């Protein structure tokens with residue numbers, strides 16, 4: 384009997400990783416990094432819930448760090464099997480895993496300086512550039528739709544998932560010893576929307592025993608999502624923002640979203656739809672990835688510029704060095720600054736936010752998903768003050784969001800993708816979504832005639848038993864963290880309380896009132 388375990392992206396959208404075990408073999412689908420509050424991201428530092436050297440091989444759906452970011456750690460701790468993926472994904476990983484390793488190293492260094500001051504023991508990075516280099520050598524590129532054997536009795540096929548360059552859904556066909564029928568499973572990976580620059584619609588055949596589908600937007604339908612409508616919305620936001628006079632700071636994912644923005648802004652500039660203004664792409668990773676995109680233009684669809692003009696408008700400044708990045712600080716208004724990371728958790732975007740967010744004429748324009756607890760989600764929630772690099776910074780900028788740039792299918796598109804894969808005699812697992820999103824998607828799937836008890840919402844580390852042609856049964860449900868800590872952990876509450884207290888104390892000039900408030904708080908603490 385085969386089993387399926389969910390080691391990430393179960394009730395959250397990060398840390399994607401699932402394991403199939405059959406006849407003593409272990410296959411991992413993705414090995415992503417957790418992103419979110421400190422409780423969630425601590426999962427990156429903790430041991431894997433299985434022995435890394437016991438994993439025989441991996442199939443990787445796409446290059447995003449929340450699907451690939453813990454691969455070097457797995458390799459460092461003993462995984463030594465092949466990693467099958469598309470060629471474009473392998474090309475992107477060359478930069479993305481090295482970048483991630485550099486972040487691990489520099490954050491650990493910063494952390495260790497702090498620990499040393501406090502007399503605490505130094506810690507090791509989750510992985511180093513050397514581990515990432517070793518992981519990259521284990522990648523094996525495969526073409527979309529070609530069936531290949533990953534080990535005796537187990538075949539795989541990759542299908543275009545339309546989510547980002549090289550993204551795929553993973554189709555496994557497992558012939559178990561003595562089994563009458565092969566077990567057919569499809570892991571959606573992240574599914575793209577129908578209307579997406581650069582990629583055709585997601586695709587895969589029908590008829591699987593088990594379908595594992597993402598549910599990021601399971602509770603949301605987007606209003607305008609044609610390529611033209613999206614560009615028109617961007618045009619309006621940029622014209623409004625530039626009219627305010629300040630800079631436009633756009634937190635953006637280095638991969639795909641940055642290139643979509645450069646494509647759309649390039650078209651708007653070429654058509655004279657926005658004033659000719661300097662557009663910075665300030666992210667070392669985004670600039671390298673943009674070059675990978677340039678190498679793969681022949682595989683791309685829906686490009687509204689001649690290939691030789693794509694990403695190359697004369698007003699674009701794609702920065703490389705730290706000095707070039709620092710020079711942007713001198714610009715007080717009229718520039719568009721695209722920088723990573725997309726959820727403002729690391730990278731140069733934090734500098735640009737710190738430098739611009741306190742100015743009233745600045746616009747911060749969100750164009751991507753912000754996981755709960757990240758700096759991006761805190762800014763977007765309308766807070767008046769944030770902590771960046773350990774400093775309190777007032778938020779006076781206009782905070783705007785464009786929700787229609789998603790690389791994910793919305794509710795209707797997810798339902799369409801799921802029902803195009805039917806019949807599913809076994810079970811449907813909804814992962815990679817917050818609980819509300821997947822509960823709503825489950826309700827709608829059931830409403831369209833699928834038995835409620837055939838649809839599972841797996842929790843972290845939950846395991847299921849699979850038999851071809853029949854619904855899965857629950858195995859064990861021991862989890863590493865409580866789901867109640869995912870949205871807001873105690874550290875989020877702590878930070879919110881400190882900010883609220885500071886605001887309350889500053890809201891009055893009456894010194895006795897300030898003292899009273901502190902006395903009351905002390906009473907509570909002592910009580």
Ligand SMILES: [Zn+2]
Pocket residue numbers: 445447450546573
């Ligand atoms: Zn993704």
